[in-house]
Amino acid sequence: VNMRLIHIILTLGYLLLPPLFCLADDFPYRKNYPDVPVLEIGEVRNGYENGDILLVDVRTKMEFETIHPESAVHIDFANQLFLSNLRKLGEDNPGKKIVLYDNGITCLKCYIATQDAVDENMENIYAYDGGIQAWAEKYPADTILMGKLIRAPQTQLIPYDEYLKISLDFTTFKQKVAESPNAKVVDARDPKQRTSTLPGFENAMPIPLDKLIANVINKGYMKDDQLFIFDQVGRQARWLMYYLNEKGYRNYYFLKGGATAVLREQQYR
Numbered sequence: 001v002n003m004r005l006i007h008i009i010l011t012l013g014y015l016l017l018p019p020l021f022c023l024a025d026d027f028p029y030r031k032n033y034p035d036v037p038v039l040e041i042g043e044v045r046n047g048y049e050n051g052d053i054l055l056v057d058v059r060t061k062m063e064f065e066t067i068h069p070e071s072a073v074h075i076d077f078a079n080q081l082f083l084s085n086l087r088k089l090g091e092d093n094p095g096k097k098i099v100l101y102d103n104g105i106t107c108l109k110c111y112i113a114t115q116d117a118v119d120e121n122m123e124n125i126y127a128y129d130g131g132i133q134a135w136a137e138k139y140p141a142d143t144i145l146m147g148k149l150i151r152a153p154q155t156q157l158i159p160y161d162e163y164l165k166i167s168l169d170f171t172t173f174k175q176k177v178a179e180s181p182n183a184k185v186v187d188a189r190d191p192k193q194r195t196s197t198l199p200g201f202e203n204a205m206p207i208p209l210d211k212l213i214a215n216v217i218n219k220g221y222m223k224d225d226q227l228f229i230f231d232q233v234g235r236q237a238r239w240l241m242y243y244l245n246e247k248g249y250r251n252y253y254f255l256k257g258g259a260t261a262v263l264r265e266q267q268y269r
Contacts (some may be wrong), residue, residue, distance in 0.1 A: 005215050026105070028033035029130055033111045041130045044099055045139060053097045054089065055128070058113045059236075060080075060190065061104070062210040066239040067132055067145045072101075077113045078192050083120055086113075090122060097124050103235035104131015106260075133238070146242055158245070163238050167256040174200055176253060184225040185253055188212055188240070189259060193232045196263050201230075209236055213243050223249055 005217060012211065030038060039047075047053030048069070057064045058077040070072070075085045090098055100117075102109040114127040136143040136157060140150035150156050168176065177183045187194065187204040194206060205252050207216065229252060237254040243253055255261070 001127075005225075007202050029106070029111060033115055033127075035087065036111050036114045037126045038125045039056065039097075039099055041134060041138065041155050044128045044130075044135075047097060047099070047184075048142070051096075052164070053099050054093055055096055056086070056100045057102075057132075058090070058100050058109050059102050059132075060208075062213060063132075063236060063239050066242055067136060067143065067148075068080065069135055069139075070144055077102075077109050079191060083115070083116060083122075086117055086125070087120070090124065096126075097126055098122075099126045099128050101128040101130075101132060102235075103134075104129060104134055106116050107131065107234050107235055121127060131235075133235075140208070142167075156243050161218070163241060163251075163254075164256075166252065167234065167237070169253045170198075170262050173228060173253065173255050175207060176267075177201075177225075180226045180228075182225045184222055186212060186227060186229045188229050188231045188236065196259075198230070198259055198262050203264050204230075209240060212240070217243050217247050217249065223247075225251070227252035228255070229253070231258045233260045234258035245258060 006103070018147075026148045044053060044055070050054065050066055055069050055072040057068050057072050057074045060076060060078070061074065064072075064074040064076075071143075072185070073089065075089070079085070086098065090096075100110045100113050110127040110129055114125055117125040132143075136145070136150065137153070140157070141151040145156055171186075172184065177185060185201055185204040187198075187201070188209045189206075190208050191206075198204065212229075229237060231240075234254065234257045237258070240254075257268045
């Protein structure tokens with residue numbers, strides 16, 4: 001399971017949806033995972049408060065450390081021991097629902113991870129596909145952001161409009177790179193996601209987000225350059241903004257919809 005290639009064709013329109021609260025019809029990929037039991041945000045919240053639910057973040061360590069529900073557990077889907085660790089969590093918490101979440105809506109990790117668990121005959125495993133942003137916006141007092149509980153969401157959470165201002169469609173992204181005398185293009189996808197290159201950016205610097213933060217941003221490297229960064233689906237970049245802003249980076253852009261918006265597919269190895 002951990003090394004298989006999962007190839008899912010996506011449509012560009014869905015990738016550009018903002019991470020707002022959605023009705024069931026606004027979750028375009030649920031129908032592709034009919035065997036995956038899904039919980040809505042209100043159900044997750046009730047179980048969270050009652051202690052009947054354990055929330056499991058299946059994103060990267062960087063994403064988890066940036067923002068997560070206060071009592072969430074982190075089990076990285078990319079880890080080869082993911083299913084073993086998930087099974088042990090269930091065995092250590094009999095009777096509780098284990099709810100997996102990711103960045104939501106167009107992010108597929110929670111669906112795939114839950115499907116893998118179902119295929120392994122694990123019980124009480126569910127997906128919450130609304131994503132961490134929807135949770136943080138609705139329940140900020142129960143959300144950890146950059147190591148602290150959110151007390152003032154209006155100032156602590158970066159508005160989605162601010163993210164959109166620096167998110168460029170592929171044509172504009174390429175044009176700005178060509179016009180910039182000090183452009184640095186960074187492919188911030190995880191190695192597990194980096195199965196195809198973007199046309200014209202075959203020589204982009206491959207620096208996964210966690211390494212980008214630890215080895216570049218935290219050390220102030222490339223601060224005088226104009227950074228052009230793309231991830232898988234344009235959602236991890238939102239968390240990167242917190243680190244860039246905190247360290248004084250001001251001259252950067254993201255690719256709207258990430259690599260998937262250009263390649264029209266998501267691949268996981």
